[in-house]
Amino acid sequence: MPRKTALFERTADLMTSVAWKEWAGYAAPCNFDAHSEREYFAIRHSAGLLDLSPLAKYMVTGADAARYLARIWTRDITRLKPGRVAYGCMCDGDGKLLDDGTVACLDPETFRVTSSEAWLGWFERHSRGYQVEIEDCTDRLAALALQGPLSREILQVVTEVDLDAMRFFGVAAGSIAGVNGWISRTGYTGDLGYEIWIACEDALTVYDALLVAGKPHYLEPIGLDALDVARIEAGFVMQGVDYISAQHCLIEARKSTPEDAGLGWTVNLERVGWIGREALVQEQEQGPKWGLVGLELDWAEIEALHEEYGLPPHLSPLACRNAVPVYSEGGATEKPVGQATSSSWSPTLKRYLVLAQVHRKYADLGTRLSVEYTVEFERRTITGTVVERPFFDPERKTFTPKAAPKGASR
Incomplete structure (x- = not known):
């Protein structure tokens, strides 16, 4: 039976749906009402409040903490300054993805690490020779996500931290x-x-204070269903959906490198001494086989396909995580050239969005592909065009009111 987070008592009281799912061994709300649309629009127009406590969380401390983390992460953590957060991933010795997450530098010898699943054994296995202490703090540390255009205004009511001066990933x-x-x-x-x-x-205490501060702004408690749609709009991959951790793969073909999963930008091949580097250098020399792309499905084709069955198009408020084949344009009878792993209708952009892994030669912007699409139990295809990712990228995400303009002296 799933465990309860420190906020279970409150989230259970606020829910009318009784829609729960298991997340890393904890019970987590899918949605608070009959569906998640109100929660989604809160994220995009006011703010949503999510219990993130099931995330795996670790404190890594000691004189060698930064050097140690730089060995097991693809990012050079020795360059991470206090007050900054880095997003990156971990690979096995063959350069295959294990997980992605964040590393926050709290002070020169104290770091907080988050990941999708538990990695204490992996961390301890590679700590030999380093002056570090590793604590799994998942059960003692709660986490909340306050997300949306009014999140700064709401959070500032309950904190002394100057949020107008806090930069992106601070x-x-x-x-x-x-x-x-x-x-x-x-x-x-x-x-x-x-x-x-x-x-x-x-x-x-904090959750309730945020609900009170957010009430005038129509803040909503949100669940994982609304988050799933938002993260697809943002072009963010999910471990276990858009790529599978190498430790769970029964065959080599299911494993991914960072480049395969669209995380190549988190890899620094110039530095040496980190796990998986040699294999990824070889991959770079030979050329990556796969690439993560964003696709936009042709809405006119979707309407026409439903019309063949006398049906209107159905737009679910939920994202789809069921992988389906992707073919070269018009090549549905041929071998697939990739797979669509996440898809959703975007209520904000009014577009049908897909994240897919495809062979590199099909990853160029503007490439037209055929994506499997099922109506009335019959498998057909819809044209999907490779477009820019992220699909949704508002200026407010990174804008800092008190930041000095670019190029200004400091």
């Missing part, structure tokens, strides 16, 4: 609703947003 300690914690300007929605890190015993 992190700072401070008082939040009268308790000590950390705020990072990070999130999984592709919008302006913050993540809040507090002791479990303080979680209800």
Whole structure:
């Protein structure tokens, strides 16, 4: 039976749907009402509040903490300054993806690490020879995500941290609703947003204070269904959906490198001494086989296909995580050239969006592909065009009111 987070009592009281799912061993709300549309629009037009506590969380401390983390992550953590957060991934010795997550530098010898699943054994296995201590703090540290265009205004009511001065991927300690914690300007929605890190015993205090501060702004508690649509709009991949951790793959063909999964930008091949580098250097020399692309499905074709069956198009408020084949244009009878792993109708963009892994030669912008699409149990195809990713990328996500203009002296 799933465990309860420190906020279970409150989220259960607020839910009318009784729609739960298991997330890393914890019970997590899918949606609070009969469907997730109100929660989605809160993310894009006001703010949504999500319990992130099931995330795996670790404190890594010691004189060698940065050097140690630089060995197991694709990012050079030795260059991460206090008050900054880095997003990256971990690979096995063959350069295959294990997980992705964040590393926050709280001070020169203290880092907080998050990941999709538990990696304590992996961390400890590779800590030999380093002056570090590793603590799995998942059960003592609660986490909240406050995401949306009004999140800064709402959060500022309950904290002394100057959010107007906090840059994108910044992190700072401070008082939040009268308790000590950390705020990072990070999130999984592709919008302006913050993540809040507090002791479990303080979680209800902070959650309730944010609900009160957000009430005039129509803040909504949100679940994972609304988050899933938002993260697809943002072009963010999900472990276990858009790529599978190498430790769970039964065959080599299911494994992915960072380049395969669209995370090549987190890899620094110039530095040496980190796990998976040699294999990824070889991949670069030979040329990656796969690439992650964003596709937009042809809406006119979707309408026409439904019309053949006398049906109107159905737009689900939920994202789809069922992988389907992708073919070269008009090549549905041939071997697939990739697979669509996440898809959703975007209520904001009014476009049908897809994340897909395809062979590299089909990854160029403007390439037209055929994506499997089922109506009335019959498998057909719809044209999907490779477009820019992220699909949704508002200026407010990175804008900092008190930041010096680019090029200005400091």
